[in-house]
Amino acid sequence: MPDPQELERVLRAAGLRVTRPRLAVLHAVHDHPHVDTDVLIGAARARLGTVSHQAVYDVLQVLTERGLVRRIQPQGSVARYEARVGDNHHHLVCRSCGVISDVDCAAGAAPCLVPWAGESPAHPDFLVDEAEVIYWGRCASCAARPAVSDTDRPAAQRGTP
Amino acid sequence: MPDPQELERVLRAAGLRVTRPRLAVLHAVHDHPHVDTDVLIGAARARLGTVSHQAVYDVLQVLTERGLVRRIQPQGSVARYEARVGDNHHHLVCRSCGVISDVDCAAGAAPCLVPWAGESPAHPDFLVDEAEVIYWGRCASCAARPAVSDTDRPAAQRGTP
């Protein structure tokens, strides 16, 4: 919930022109973390009246490039965006309803985790700069009702209840 | 490189009928770890002459469900499959060429990692059953040539060189 001025500053700092669509999309991403492009388009339109869908796609791409938003896309889900960047946090994804929640990274800085503990790794020369972690499981409410069937994994879906 | 008989046994053990497409796909996944569906279709066809693409999609889905293969899908990449299952290993993905390599998991059993160390997690009641880790970086050969540009991240692409 950053104020418009702050967002404007962030855009300028990234070397981007400050335009209404960009502010709207940026705001939307802050307001609704982990939602897909469709929802963002909706949110941006709610704020501006009209924005073309490719303006939004464009903006998202540019913001992602500049590191102002982060694109995430768990298995079977469409692209989702979040505004929390730079703190290298991870995600919890519910296998049955698809909700995504943030989890702070214990270590803090990236890469918070390295693939090999000591020396002589299986892949020397591979320069790891980030460890992306997705925790799969069942969220509280899905865990409550005892699984419709054992094989109900309709893949991550829409919505951030 | 398991022999056909072994694969057949595995299929039966999973309660699946043994059919040519299934054997072919299973074999292909063993032969070519980390490749996408297209390549697998090609490999299966090379072995059988003809297989419809949904037969392959179907088979992959069923095999994934039964845990005979594992589906992986790093950001910006299409679905890929591998036959190493049950050992909860992780992956190294090269940002510039997209190669995927396996890394053994230090812990062994899933979930090898839990999101919160001690008690009082931010998300109690969320039952984590698996921690999926992707290490992003640059592979040896891409690290060698000093980055075509600083923003060259064409997302994970095809091929397992």
Next chain:
DNA sequence: GCCGCAATGTTGACTCGTTCCAGGAAAGCG
């Protein structure tokens, strides 16, 4: 060995998220 049914495979059209295109209008910013 042979039958019959349910599980699989085939075919071809189709969905859906996403990207690309092009020409003209609008609007930032130096």
Next chain:
DNA sequence: CGCTTTCCTGGAACGAGTCAACATTGCGGC
């Protein structure tokens, strides 16, 4: 003020994946 970036309208294309209806084929039972 003028140049350049960005946006718009509105298509059209794209590729991975899915659906549906019909043909085929494993495999347990006879």
